[in-house]
Amino acid sequence: xxxxxxxxxxxxxxxxxxxxxxxxxxxxxxxxxxxxxxxxxxxxxxxxxxxxxxxxxxxxxxxxxxxxxxxxxxxxxxxxxxxxxxxxxxxxxxxxxxxxxxxxxxxxxxxxxxxxxxxxxxxxxxxxxxxxxxxxxxxxxxxxxxxxxxxxxxxxxxxxxxxxxxxxxxxxxxxxxxxxxxxxxxxxxxxxxxxxxxxxxxxxxxxxxxxxxxxxxxxxxxxxxxxxxxxxxxxxxxxxxxxxxxxxxxxxxxxxxxxxxxxxxxxxxxxxxxxxxxxxxxxxxxxxxxxxxxxxxxxxxxxxxxxxxxxxxxxxxxxxxxxxxxxxxxxxxxxxxxxxxxxxxxxxxxxxxxxxxxxxxxxxxxxxxxxxxxxxxxxxxxxxxxxxxxxxxxxxxxxxxxxxxxxxxxxxxxxxxxxxxxxxxxxxxxxxxxxxxxxxxxxxxxxxxxxxxxxxxxxxxxxx
Numbered sequence: 328x329x330x331x332x333x334x335x336x337x338x339x340x341x342x343x344x345x346x347x348x349x350x351x352x353x354x355x356x357x358x359x360x361x362x363x364x365x366x367x368x369x370x371x372x373x374x375x376x377x378x379x380x381x382x383x384x385x386x387x388x389x390x391x392x393x394x395x396x397x398x399x400x401x402x403x404x405x406x407x408x409x410x411x412x413x414x415x416x417x418x419x420x421x422x423x424x425x426x427x428x429x430x431x432x433x434x435x436x437x438x439x440x441x442x443x444x445x446x447x448x449x450x451x452x453x454x455x456x457x458x459x460x461x462x463x464x465x466x467x468x469x470x471x472x473x474x475x476x477x478x479x480x481x482x483x484x485x486x487x488x489x490x491x492x493x494x495x496x497x498x499x500x501x502x503x504x505x506x507x508x509x510x511x512x513x514x515x516x517x518x519x520x521x522x523x524x525x526x527x528x529x530x531x532x533x534x535x536x537x538x539x540x541x542x543x544x545x546x547x548x549x550x551x552x553x554x555x556x557x558x559x560x561x562x563x564x565x566x567x568x569x570x571x572x573x574x575x576x577x578x579x580x581x582x583x584x585x586x587x588x589x590x591x592x593x594x595x596x597x598x599x600x601x602x603x604x605x606x607x608x609x610x611x612x613x614x615x616x617x618x619x620x621x622x623x624x625x626x627x628x629x630x631x632x633x634x635x636x637x638x639x640x641x642x643x644x645x646x647x648x649x650x651x652x653x654x655x656x657x658x659x660x661x662x663x664x665x666x667x668x669x670x671x672x673x674x675x676x677x678x679x680x681x682x683x684x685x686x687x688x689x690x691x692x693x694x695x696x697x698x699x700x701x702x703x704x705x706x707x708x709x710x711x712x713x714x715x716x717x718x719x720x721x722x723x724x725x726x727x728x729x730x731x732x733x734x735x736x737x738x739x740x741x742x743x744x745x746x747x748x749x750x751x752x753x754x755x756x757x758x759x760x761x762x763x764x765x766x767x768x769x770x771x772x773x774x775x776x777x778x779x780x781x782x783x784x785x786x787x788x789x790x791x
Contacts, residue, residue, distance in 0.1 A: 366452040367392040367445060378461040381431070386459065388423040393448040405440040407508045408432065434464030436522045460522055473519040474564025476512055476532045476550055479767035480755050482744065484516030488548060488568060489536045492520065492528040496555055498761055501531055501542045509540060523558035530556045532566045545571035551760050569757040569767035592676045602689045605657060606735060608650040609686065615672040616646040624666035627651060629659055636661065658690040695779045697736040701745070703791040704729045708747040715742040723753065738781040743773035743789065
């Protein structure tokens with residue numbers, strides 16, 4: 328009896344604590360499972376991929392998930408060869424339908440590249456580089472053509488350009504006709520055409536191509552191949568893109584400066600702050616071209632004594648920049664006195680009164696000594712060494728001997744670039760396609776950056 332009583336007591340105690348523990352426990356809802364990270368899977372396509380002798384008017388893709396309706400799909404999808412009227416794209420539930428509104432060419436292989444536009448609704452997982460191919464003839468074209476596009480002036484790449492193939496190889500075709508084939512660049516500037524026929528094409532690259540893909544604006548980036556290309560035969564293609572020059576500074580300045588209510592002649596001084604480089608000119612930059620200029624009404628003096636200084640003054644061809652050059656003394660104060668009648672601009676504006684500008688030159692201790700040796704430099708191509716800051720050229724020098732030395736160089740961090748100056752005029756020149764068929768001058772970036780410090784020697788060996 329005692330054993331039975333003890334057993335029943337123990338059993339009741341266990342049940343009591345079990346009930347108590349259950350009542351105090353935190354109730355955790357079941358997990359919803361792992362997050363969906365898989366892109367949609369193509370279940371079927373009608374007609375099937377790589378179909379031959381196609382004569383239908385639509386293609387239907389069916390996936391295992393609901394497909395998001397991307398607003399940019401018409402711009403993302405690449406059709407090659409191109410259509411006069413692009414196919415209609417419809418997305419409904421798990422299907423994507425292309426309906427042709429233009430006649431397909433006979434015996435032609437068509438490629439439809441969706442890029443990364445096919446995504447699921449829930450998580451936006453994309454099918455990478457989804458491509459479909461069919462042929463209206465008995466065979467699938469299988470030739471390819473690849474290469475690279477480089478910006479000629481900087482040696483960098485711009486992946487927004489497209490590359491175009493024209494069967495019509497006359498120069499006017501790039502203006503009047505849509506290309507038969509086009510391809511986009513990847514992040515490294517490379518392009519690749521696939522499923523091409525054995526034919527001969529003119530090859531171009533174009534920036535800001537839009538939907539018309541025609542070279543009708545010479546301010547856009549443009550590149551051309553010197554010779555026709557043949558898929559499967561032509562190799563190692565490199566195109567150098569250039570942009571024709573923008574409207575002149577004088578035109579822009581005149582347009583921006585035609586304020587009839589402004590009576591005072593407006594200009595900015597360089598340097599506007601800080602000290603003048605001993606190797607530079609002091610300049611005045613005018614908002615509008617000057618109509619008249621009288622150098623006798625400009626005086627350069629020094630110190631508080633206003634002692635006259637010898638100098639030369641010149642006005643550039645656009646009549647918007649006035650430069651003063653002198654044998655500047657280090658760490659010295661200068662005074663530029665402008666008589667109120669020294670100049671007037673195209674709108675008749677003058678100074679309202681005589682004005683004095685003050686500036687100071689740098690000291691020799693502000694500079695560093697620089698020695699650069701460039702190895703593996705092709706000196707036969709008129710190389711020019713360019714020093715860049717914030718992607719802009721701040722100084723350039725001919726470096727035919729592969730060595731540059733300077734006892735007065737401005738300290739700072741610099742990127743380097745080699746410009747191959749074909750016409751030896753000291754600056755980069757764009758190409759010219761129509762008529763001359765002249766390629767642009769080419770710049771080669773230097774991977775090594777340099778830091779020039781003041782007050783000492785700065786020696787660098789650079790290998791190309």
